[in-house]
Amino acid sequence: MLEELTITNYALIESLTVPFTEGLNILSGETGAGKSIIVGALSLILGGKGDPSLIRTGTEEAVVTATxxxxxxxxxxLYLQEKDIADDDGYIIIRRVLKRSGRGAIYVQSVPMARQDLVDLTSSLFDMHGQHSHQSLLNIEQHRKLLDSYAGITADVEELKTLFTALSSLKKEYEDLKKSEREILVEQDMLRHALREIDAADLKPGEEEDLAQEKKLLLQHENLMELFDGISGQLSSVEGGALLQLRKTREMLGKLSALTKEAEPLSGRLDNAFFEIEDIFETLGAMKEGIDFSPSRLEECEERLQTIRRLEKKYGDSIEQVWEYRQEAERKLHLYESREEEAARLEEKIASSEKKVLGKAAEISKTRKIQSQELENEILSGLKHLGMEKASFLVNVSGKETPSGRQSCGPAGMDVVEFMISPNQGEPVKPLKKIASGGELSRIMLSIKTVLADSDSISTLVFDEIDSGIGGEIGLAVGEYLARLGNSKQILCITHLASIAVRADNHIKVDKVVQGGRTFTGIKVITGEDRVTEIARMLSGDTAGTASIEHARELLKKYS
Structure with missing residues (x-):
């Protein structure tokens, strides 16, 4: 649900925060006040194209922020989790920046986001209808989803998608198996060569690291010997080495201990130090003896490392990956060598999988065709109440076909679902995108969304032109449907009709004022007498008189 929209330096708006609530939010005001500017700013939050020419004169950037x-x-x-973006206890903030100097920016929770990603994110939250068109109703794929939602078979379609994916995987495996004989023979030769090459190398886990360390020691042999000799000399030199000095010191401390018992513990500690250093001296000697340097061993290490790295370049980034490649190569060879048996097994599995897919698809198709008539009737009933008495509406469910004319089945089934309409009596039905105006589309969507209110996942609907060309009883009917839909959805609606505005749960009046030679758009959430005055203005089309004030009070008392 949209809770707040903050707009800065956009068109006539210098700085504006618009609060929204659950239920029906109405934006009213005189023509040109800036109602559609607010909806246009919202369209930026939904991923609409940014137009730098709408940045307010005298400023360099416009910013729109939505909570x-x-x-x-x-x-x-789920989408945010995939993008590794954390929500804030169920809330997110989307910020859209337009820059006069060039490309703007989009941030979701302060994380930069591409415009198409923003569209993907918000398309599950908002549905917009009007001049800032985000009309999902013009997307034929959405028609199928709406019918499935109405029919209660969304879970069945997901199950079909899983079955179809499994079938596609089997077919891919079969196609790989049935490559041309020539391709198979070439690949078999390559795989056998790889096996021979890897086996001949007889690679050992951890071998590369051990060889690299040994090579490093061999390359540093001269330095190592100098260090060993230097350390040993410091410890054992007859001209003042540490061990000699410690021996002398032990003798002297022994004499001191004979004279005073307080020195006895010191004598023991010095003995321990002497034995520890003596052990270090002997260990260093053993280490030195253990380093067997020979130029030929260095050459062996280098050649072995070259072999390992050549294999890693061809078959993997490590010895472990080279062995994994070997296992996969062996598996493929076995598969090729037994491909006739494997092909027969796969053909059997494909036939079984196809039977499951087609069976499920046929079951879904049958339900769609039955439920499409029910959906048609409910939508048509709504359209008649919404002033489209002469309209014909068809939920067309037709089969998919391959180029050869055979029945085709995809992950969502074997049907193409398309909503078709004829607004006028005697005219044939045509696809929505070819025949419906903005106002008609809004009323069609209002009827559909009312029918699907409990099963549709989109939580916020925006209507910009829903009262286009209507009034009187039709306006009352549209207001009734909007109010009903507002019981389960958040509705944002721009209207000029009092019969719609009186149904508002949150009524926002949009005004345009001129100050210091500049025009500004402002808003006010109106209640009480302010709302009576605004409804009266909408009724009279001008300054509210006594009659329109009384009429406004009656409407508000009856419908709010």
Whole structure:
């Protein structure tokens, strides 16, 4: 749910924060006040294209920020998790920046995001209808999803997708197996060569690291010997080495201990130090003896390392990966060598999998065709209430076909679902995108969304042109449907009709004022007498008179 929209330096808006609530949010105001500017700013939050020409004159950038409360367990939360973006206790902040000097920026929770990613994120949260079109209703794939949601078969379609993925995997394995004989023979030769090469090398785990260390020691042999000799000399030199000095000191401390018992512990500690240093001296000697330097051994190490690294370059980044490649090569060879038997096994599995896929797809298709008629009737009933009495509406469910004319089945089934309409009596139905105006599309979507209110996951609907070309009883019906839909969804609606505005749970009046020679758009959440005055203005089309004030009070009393 959209909780707040803050707009800075966008078109006529210098700085504005618009609060939204659950239920039906109405934006009203005189023509040109800036209602559609607010919706246009929201379209930027939904990933709409930014137009630098809309940056307010005299400024270099426009900023739009939205605070959104996410539905629990919704697609948006999963999408954010995939992008490794953390929500803030169920809330996110989206910020869109337009720059006059060039490319703007998008941030979700202060993390930069590409515009298409923003579209993907917000498409599960918002559905916009009007001049800032984000109309999912024009997307034919959405028609299938809406029908499936209405029919209660979304889980069945997900199951079909899983079955279809398994079938595709089997077919891919079969295609790999049935490569041309020539390709197989070439690949077999390559695999056998790889096995011979890897086996001949007889690689050992950890060998590369051990050889690298040995090579390093061999290359530093002269330095090592100098260090060993230097340390040994410091410890054992007859001209003042540490061990000699310690022996003399032990003798002297022994004499001191004979004279005073207080020195006896010191004598023991010095003995321990002497024996420890003596042990170090002997260990260093053993280490020196253990280093067997020979130029030929250095050459052997280098050649062995070259062999290992050549194999790693061809077959993997480490000895472990080279062995993994070997195992996979052996598996493939075995597969090729027994490919006829394997092909027969795969053909059997594919046939069984296809049967499951087609069976599930046929079951889904049958349900779609039955439920499409129910959905047609409910939507058509809604359209008649919304002033489209002469309209015809069809949920067309047709089969997919391959280029050769055979029935085709995809991950979502064997059907193409498309909503078609004829707004006028006697005219044939046509696809929505070819025939419906903005206002008609909004009313069609209102009817559909009302029917699907409990099963549709989108939580916020935005209507910019829903009252286009209507009034009177139709306006009352549209207001009734919006209010009903507002019981389960958040609705944002721009309207000029009092019959719609009186249904608002949150009524926002948009004004335009001129100060210091500049025009500014402002808003005010109106209640009480302010709302009565605004409804009266909408009724009269001008300054509210006594009659329109009374009429406004009656409407508000009846519908709010």
């Amino acid at each position: 959104i409360r996410l539905p629990e367990n919704g697609g948006a939360l």
